[in-house]
Amino acid sequence: MRVRGLRKTYRTFSLREVVAVDHLDLTVPAGGVHAFLGPNGSGKTTTIRMLLGLARPDAGSVHLFGTPVPERLPDVIGRVGAIVENPKFVPGFSGRRNLRLLATAVDVPHTRVEEVLERVGLRDRGVDQFRRYSLGMKQRLAIAATLLKDPDLLIFDEPTNGLDPEGIRDIRATMRGLADEGRTVLVSSHILAEVEQVADTVSVVARGRLVAEGTVAGLLAGEGSARVRVTVADPARAHALLAARGWAVQVDGRTVEVAGAPGPSHVNEALARGEVFADEVVVLRRDLESVFLELTGARPSTVRPDAVAPAGAA
Amino acid sequence: MTRLLRAELARARARPFVWFVSAGVVLGVLGLVLSGWWESRPPSAAQVAAADEAYRTDLAAWQELVAPCDADDPSVHPDLPPEQASAVCASRPPVPERYQEVRPDVAALVVERLPSVGVMLTLGCLMVGVGLVTADFASGAMGTWLTFAPRRGHVFVTRLASAAVAAVPCVVAPLVTLVLALLAVGVVNGLAVGEPVGGWGELLATAGRWLAVGPAFAAVGVGLAFALRHAAAVTGVAVWWVAATESALPLVLPESRWLPLSTNVSAWTAGSAYYVVPSCVPDPAHAGEELCDPVLHTVSAGQGALVVLVVVAVALVGGWLSFRLRDVA
Numbered sequence: 001m002r003v004r005g006l007r008k009t010y011r012t013f014s015l016r017e018v019v020a021v022d023h024l025d026l027t028v029p030a031g032g033v034h035a036f037l038g039p040n041g042s043g044k045t046t047t048i049r050m051l052l053g054l055a056r057p058d059a060g061s062v063h064l065f066g067t068p069v070p071e072r073l074p075d076v077i078g079r080v081g082a083i084v085e086n087p088k089f090v091p092g093f094s095g096r097r098n099l100r101l102l103a104t105a106v107d108v109p110h111t112r113v114e115e116v117l118e119r120v121g122l123r124d125r126g127v128d129q130f131r132r133y134s135l136g137m138k139q140r141l142a143i144a145a146t147l148l149k150d151p152d153l154l155i156f157d158e159p160t161n162g163l164d165p166e167g168i169r170d171i172r173a174t175m176r177g178l179a180d181e182g183r184t185v186l187v188s189s190h191i192l193a194e195v196e197q198v199a200d201t202v203s204v205v206a207r208g209r210l211v212a213e214g215t216v217a218g219l220l221a222g223e224g225s226a227r228v229r230v231t232v233a234d235p236a237r238a239h240a241l242l243a244a245r246g247w248a249v250q251v252d253g254r255t256v257e258v259a260g261a262p263g264p265s266h267v268n269e270a271l272a273r274g275e276v277f278a279d280e281v282v283v284l285r286r287d288l289e290s291v292f293l294e295l296t297g298a299r300p301s302t303v304r305p306d307a308v309a310p311a312g313a314a
Numbered sequence: 315m316t317r318l319l320r321a322e323l324a325r326a327r328a329r330p331f332v333w334f335v336s337a338g339v340v341l342g343v344l345g346l347v348l349s350g351w352w353e354s355r356p357p358s359a360a361q362v363a364a365a366d367e368a369y370r371t372d373l374a375a376w377q378e379l380v381a382p383c384d385a386d387d388p389s390v391h392p393d394l395p396p397e398q399a400s401a402v403c404a405s406r407p408p409v410p411e412r413y414q415e416v417r418p419d420v421a422a423l424v425v426e427r428l429p430s431v432g433v434m435l436t437l438g439c440l441m442v443g444v445g446l447v448t449a450d451f452a453s454g455a456m457g458t459w460l461t462f463a464p465r466r467g468h469v470f471v472t473r474l475a476s477a478a479v480a481a482v483p484c485v486v487a488p489l490v491t492l493v494l495a496l497l498a499v500g501v502v503n504g505l506a507v508g509e510p511v512g513g514w515g516e517l518l519a520t521a522g523r524w525l526a527v528g529p530a531f532a533a534v535g536v537g538l539a540f541a542l543r544h545a546a547a548v549t550g551v552a553v554w555w556v557a558a559t560e561s562a563l564p565l566v567l568p569e570s571r572w573l574p575l576s577t578n579v580s581a582w583t584a585g586s587a588y589y590v591v592p593s594c595v596p597d598p599a600h601a602g603e604e605l606c607d608p609v610l611h612t613v614s615a616g617q618g619a620l621v622v623l624v625v626v627a628v629a630l631v632g633g634w635l636s637f638r639l640r641d642v643a
Contacts, residue, residue, distance in 0.1 A: 053464045054457055055641040073464045082461050088454030090325070097328060104321035105462045145458070 001028035001051070001153065001186065006060035008046050008208075020046040022208035023060065028186055028201075033179045035199035035216075036188040037292060043208040044188040045085055048157050052082050064153065078106065081146025082155035087138040089130045095141045096126035099148060108148050116144040120174075136167035143174060154178055156187045172198045192292055204292060212291075219291050227284035228258045228267045232276050241274040242267065257284070315468050322476035329480075331445045336484045339438040343431055343488045347495040350423040354503045357415055365413040372408040380405065419508025420500035424493060424517065432524060432583060433576075435488050439481040439528040443535020444548045446477045451543040457642050470540065470637055474630070477536045478529035485528035489521050523583045523615075530626050537629030541636040568592060572613055575625060581618030588612055 003026035010018045021043040028034045038044050049055040051062055053070035062069050067076045089098040099113040117123040120140040125133070133141065139159060146154050156175065160168040168191075176198050179185045189195050195202065196216060203213040212219065232238045235251045242249045247267075248259040261267045264283050271278055326332055357365070383403035418426070450456040463469050500507060510517045538548045560574045571577065571589040581587035594606040 049457075049641065052461050054460055054643075056639075070464070077461070077464050080461070084457055084461070086454070088458045090450070090455050091453050092330060093328060101321050101325055102458075102462050104324060105318055105459070107317050149462075 001026070001184075002061075002063045003027070003047070003051075004061050006047065006050060006062065007058045008043070008050060008055060009058055019208055021050070021057075024205065024208060025210055026203055027213070028184060028203075030184050031179065031182060032200035033175055033185045033187060033198050035195035035202045036186055036205070037190070037192070037195055037202055038188075038205035039190055042205045044190075044205060045157055046208075047205075048082070048084055048155055048186075048188060051155065052080070052084065053077075054084065078149050079152045080155065081149055081151035081153070082157075083139075083142040083146060083159060084155075084157050086161070087142035087145075089138075089141065089145075091129065091131035093130060094127050095122055095130055095133065095137075095144075098130055098141070099126075099145060102145055103148055106149055112148060116147045119147065120144045135162045136164065136170075139163060139167065139171060143171070151183065153184045153186065156185065158189055158191075159187060160189070160191055228261055228264045229280075229282045229284055230256050230258070230267060230271065230278040231280040232256060232271065232278055234276055237274060238271055238276045241270055241276060245270055254279075315472060318463055318468050318472045319475055322472040323479060326446055326476040326480040329446065329449075331449065332442055332480045332484075335438045335441050335445070336487050339434045339484060339488045340491050342434045343427075343491045344495065346427045346430055347492065347499060350427065350496055351499045351503065354417050354423060354499060354505055356417075356503060361415065365415075366410075369408060369410050369413040372413075376405065376407050417503070417505060419506040420496050421508035421510040421514075421517075423496045423499070423505075425510045427492060427496075428520065429580070431488055431492055432527070432579065435485050435524065435528055436531050436579065438484045438488075439531040440535040440552070442480050442484055443477040443532035443537075444539045444545055445535075446480065447473060447536055447539035448543060448545040448548065451539075451643075452545075454643060460642055466637055467634075470634055473540075474533060474536045477532040481528040481532035482525070484532075485525050489524065520583055520585075527579055527583060527622070530622055533626050534629045537626070537631070537633035540633030541629070543636075564589075572611065572617070573621070575622065577613055578618035578621040581613040582615050582622060583618075585615050586612055587618065 003024055006021050006024040006026070007019070008021040010020055012018060024043065024047060026036075026047070036044055036047070046055060050057045051064065051069065053073045056070070064073075064076050065079060067073075069076065089095075090101075093101070096113060096117065099117065100110055102108075103110055103113050114123065117126050120143050122137060122140055122144060125137060130138070130141065143156075143159075146156075154175075156171075159171050159175070163171065175185050175187060179200070187195070187199070199216050201213070201215050202219055204211050204219075230238065231254050233254070235254055235256050238256045239249050239251050242256065242258050242261075245261070245266075247261045250257045250259075258267050261270075264281050268278060268281055380403055450459065460466070460469065497507070499505070535548070538551060539545070542548050542551065555575075560576055564571045564574060568591045571591060577587050577589060589611050590608045591611055592606040593609045594604040597603040597605045
């Protein structure tokens with residue numbers, strides 16, 4: 001999937017223009033799980049809707065499997081399975097009937113319906129009306145629907161919204177399993193834990209723009225991004241020595257926290273040269289949540305701008 | 315597109331809403347049948363006795379009036395001019411049958427109720443068309459559907475076709491119910507079958523035209539639903555149309571009486587419809603006043619069909635443009 005310069009604006013009732021997606025560039029490599037990360041209102045769902053032809057972009061281009069969409073979306077839609085926002089089916093129809101209708105629309109034999117129901121564990125509940133399903137069952141039915149076409153690309157928009165921990169784990173395992181079969185899974189989410197555990201690559205958007213992309217490991221272990229905490233006998237002198245190197249330093253009792261240093265050895269060396277010896281050196285690894293919050297501006301950044309891969313580097 | 319149509323027809327068939335609407339219209343028809351049974355009941359013993367009593371009273375009065383005439387003497391009615399006295403003497407005795415309530419035959423009952431049935435099945439078909447589309451927009455299923463069938467033109471056409479097909483039982487069931495139930499009423503009440511004006515063939519042709527009107531209104535419903543996406547909004551437009559075009563406009567502008575859909579549908583199904591437009595000229599005898607004569611205008615079946623089809627086309631074009639251009643949630 002390749003998205004370039006994608007832009008989408010809406011008009012409110014007062015005719016004020018709202019920019020939902022602002023010249024977004026996005027590349028999703030084939031295979032694996034790619035997380036599409038951003039806070040609520042950052043344009044993730046709008047982007048996905050444009051990928052699927054449900055919304056018309058104001059500008060920009062989208063290619064799926066090298067095919068421009070939405071112009072030639074019908075040529076590739078058979079290779080794409082998607083859940084947009086909450087699972088949406090005919091409420092009064094059973095899960096099985098909903099899937100059969102979709103299967104008929106894409107000329108898939110009804111035996112495939114039974115296969116996908118079996119795969120998501122809904123075969124015994126296939127006769128129940130969709131409106132009577134729990135949220136977790138609805139999500140599983142939506143996943144079954146995406147699998148009807150045996151797609152190469154699966155797009156899941158906030159698939160774990162409202163699910164209990166067991167449901168989240170099931171969805172996560174399903175996504176990982178699909179990726180391990182060689183499919184590409186694009187999952188949008190603002191729940192960082194699920195992304196961190198399952199995604200291979202990540203794109204982070206904020207206010208409709210891409211702010212970072214790369215591998216999860218790359219985002220977490222960007223050079224110069226480590227925080228180091230040292231415990232010393234003379235914290236005042238340690239502060240002076242480390243601040244002189246241009247690093248951000250915070251002192252709390254005997255503990256000194258350093259941000260912006262290339263690595264823990266550099267911190268240790270700077271202290272030793274000033275004849276301050278650390279009793280303890282701890283590397284504070286960042287989790288994806290802190291990276292996400294810093295990138296999306298949800299919290300003041302204490303990380304240098306080059307701490308993560310710049311947008312477009314992937 | 316064939317597989318999409320198959321899916322849409324399966325969807326329409328599985329929608330309880332479609333069957334509920336048809337059942338609702340049939341229930342309404344049964345209400346009309348009930349009224350037909352009520353008004354065609356055989357007279358009760360009391361009614362027969364009252365009619366017999368009235369007959370006897372009138373007969374006695376007549377006999378009293380004409381009895382002196384046998385003498386061929388006009389002076390028996392000295393209070394009347396000679397011409398009237400002769401007329402009284404020439405009058406015929408009352409007929410007992412005229413004192414019994416006239417009971418319609420089955421054909422008359424059917425013809426009398428067809429316009430009401432038409433209104434019900436028209437509304438029913440409109441609801442079917444609207445419901446088949448707005449339900450999917452309301453539930454969000456339309457978005458899911460488009461991720462499987464992204465060609466909106468195909469989705470629009472197949473949804474339209476399925477609505478038109480779903481409208482057929484909504485037309486056939488009420489019409490068949492009307493005829494069969496009234497035939498049963500005829501048997502129960504001992505009515506003659508009779509023959510409608512133009513014969514049963516003409517009645518069959520009228521039913522056939524209703525079979526075209528039903529899907530046409532389902533198409534209007536589909537168009538409005540794609541354009542507005544909410545059943546409440548479609549209802550609002552329909553109410554506005556009835557208030558403005560069907561009711562207010564003909565009153566304010568009599569020349570526009572050819573425009574209401576009710577007139578045109580009636581013309582299409584019945585062969586023609588009539589409306590009156592007053593033609594006024596200044597009154598030479600009274601300054602500031604006018605002399606008006608009603609002028610009868612005819613709406614032909616062809617004109618009626620054309621106006622209905624124009625409304626269908628406008629609704630469909632509006633619906634298609636909206637569906638084509640607007641985002642789907």
